[in-house]
Amino acid sequence: xxxxxxxxxxxxxxxxxxxxxxxxxxxxxxxxxxxxxxxxxxxxxxxxxxxxxxxxxxxxxxxxxxxxxxxxxxxxxxxxxxxxxxxxxxxxxxxxxxxxxxxxxxxxxxxxxxxxxxxxxxxxxxxxxxxxxxxxxxxxxxxxxxxxxxxxxxxxxxxxxxxxxxxxxxxxxxxxxxxxxxxxxxxxxxxxxxxxxxxxxxxxxxxxxxxxxxxxxxxxxxxxxxxxxxxxxxxxxxxxxxxxxxxxxxxxxxxxxxxxxxxxxxxxxxxxxxxxxxxxxxxxxxxxxxxxxxxxxxxxxxxxxxxxxxxx
Amino acid sequence: xxxxxxxxxxxxxxxxxxxxxxxxxxxxxxxxxxxxxxxxxxxxxxxxxxxxxxxxxxxxxxxxxxxxxxxxxxxxxxxxxxxxxxxxxxxxxxxxxxxxxxxxxxxxxxxxxxxxxxxxxxxxxxxxxxxxxxxxxxxxxxxxxxxxxxxxxxxxxxxxxxxxxxxxxxxxxxxxxxxxxxxxxxxxxxxxxxxxxx
Numbered sequence: 001x002x003x004x005x006x007x008x009x010x011x012x013x014x015x016x017x018x019x020x021x022x023x024x025x026x027x028x029x030x031x032x033x034x035x036x037x038x039x040x041x042x043x044x045x046x047x048x049x050x051x052x053x054x055x056x057x058x059x060x061x062x063x064x065x066x067x068x069x070x071x072x073x074x075x076x077x078x079x080x081x082x083x084x085x086x087x088x089x090x091x092x093x094x095x096x097x098x099x100x101x102x103x104x105x106x107x108x109x110x111x112x113x114x115x116x117x118x119x120x121x122x123x124x125x126x127x128x129x130x131x132x133x134x135x136x137x138x139x140x141x142x143x144x145x146x147x148x149x150x151x152x153x154x155x156x157x158x159x160x161x162x163x164x165x166x167x168x169x170x171x172x173x174x175x176x177x178x179x180x181x182x183x184x185x186x187x188x189x190x191x192x193x194x195x196x197x198x199x200x201x202x203x204x205x206x207x208x209x210x211x212x213x214x215x216x217x218x219x220x221x222x223x224x225x226x227x228x229x230x231x232x233x234x235x236x237x238x239x240x241x242x243x244x245x246x247x248x249x250x251x252x253x254x255x256x257x258x259x260x261x262x263x264x265x266x267x268x269x270x271x272x273x274x275x276x277x278x279x280x281x282x283x284x285x286x287x288x289x290x291x292x293x294x295x296x297x298x299x300x301x302x303x304x305x306x307x308x309x310x311x312x
Numbered sequence: 313x314x315x316x317x318x319x320x321x322x323x324x325x326x327x328x329x330x331x332x333x334x335x336x337x338x339x340x341x342x343x344x345x346x347x348x349x350x351x352x353x354x355x356x357x358x359x360x361x362x363x364x365x366x367x368x369x370x371x372x373x374x375x376x377x378x379x380x381x382x383x384x385x386x387x388x389x390x391x392x393x394x395x396x397x398x399x400x401x402x403x404x405x406x407x408x409x410x411x412x413x414x415x416x417x418x419x420x421x422x423x424x425x426x427x428x429x430x431x432x433x434x435x436x437x438x439x440x441x442x443x444x445x446x447x448x449x450x451x452x453x454x455x456x457x458x459x460x461x462x463x464x465x466x467x468x469x470x471x472x473x474x475x476x477x478x479x480x481x482x483x484x485x486x487x488x489x490x491x492x493x494x495x496x497x498x499x500x501x502x503x504x505x506x507x508x509x510x
Contacts, residue, residue, distance in 0.1 A: 129344040129345070129346045129347070132343060132344050133341065133343060133344065133347070136341050136343050136377060137341065140377075156412065156413060159376070159377055159413045160413075162341070162343075162377050162379075163343075163377065163378075163379045163380070163417065166343040166344065166377075166379040166381075167379055167380060167381065170344060170345070170379075170381055174345075245424045245425055246384035246385075246388055246389065246421060246424050246425060247384075249380050249381075249384070249420055249421070249424055250379075250380055250381060252420075253380050253416070253417075253420060
């Protein structure tokens, strides 16, 4: 058994550590398929102290990649009752049990409580457009309370958030040729931002942006075609694999909406990550040379309205 | 021979009621491309049954969420189809019940395909959606105000030579945001007053 320690804090940044630990020794390709005999993998999350939707989906995705390479991976659940309870509330365990052989920690139902007010959407698989409808319907019930009352955004932001959610989920179905997951929750980012935020994560293990756009756009760029070039084409220029002028506006409109809320949106695919970076974040707009990982991983952070904005 | 406007058949689609008949599952929100496609095919099917010059009202008043993909599939592709030379029928479209939440997806979809759409907002204001040059927008406003207008009347209202107004009005007719009946002296009709039977 090969042990992969799950970082104590698991979110967008530390997800790269998890990917590096998973991919470095396997000899498997970036698509996650087997490159030879692979030892069974144990994801050791006992010391996990903090995880957000991006981290949870990242752990599921990493587990799925390990599973594709060989036997079902093992997952040692966190020792922290608080984290385990949170995982249960986000329906992580239901999804994890379809991928991992799960051991230890607080199990399903132990999370207790009558429904957390900070969970906008539990981890939800996306396999069809019907799932997108169900997600939009479900979020309506909670988004009003959370976005308006907790984050101080106008009531109209609920509709805009639902549209962003719909488009980002459809992005999986339209471009990944595979299913994926979505989850969203609010947090108090007191240290980092001094405000509450809503974190939205969407991930798939499909063909990724580079392969999706290659047929239509790679010949034009020749040797310069890469994960980063593909992300720039889709994220900045609205290009898609479809020869249809109506396609590609989903990501553009997501950028626009997130920018309106002074939020951050990033897409990681293959070995690159591209981001729309707001003033409050010190992240790079484009990163290359990341450890390879299949599919696409989208992270969106929507901060609470600043007091000055609320007064205006 | 001039085209008699009595032949124009106002036809109204309440998108919220049409949708359940177009797709198997009842969705309260207009999201996803398959939903938009089903909706558009349903509208096209009903227009085929009308089979003559037809003015169609797309009623969004009960639509709470409209995403960009669905707006493209429903509105933009519908307009593009009936603007094309091989269009299946002489249909014109007016949107109704357009709220602020609908405008961004619809305008985004229209811009991508260089289209325009006459719309009545939920506040009762009649507007032209889409990226249209200022002169075209003003000319459309003149026709809308007059109900029926000749080139000379629009030119006078805008304070420009008729030679400048004429191609602009033809562009608007090609965009199908004003109706120009074939034959006779060129006259341009605003769509929205016809919906209301004015």
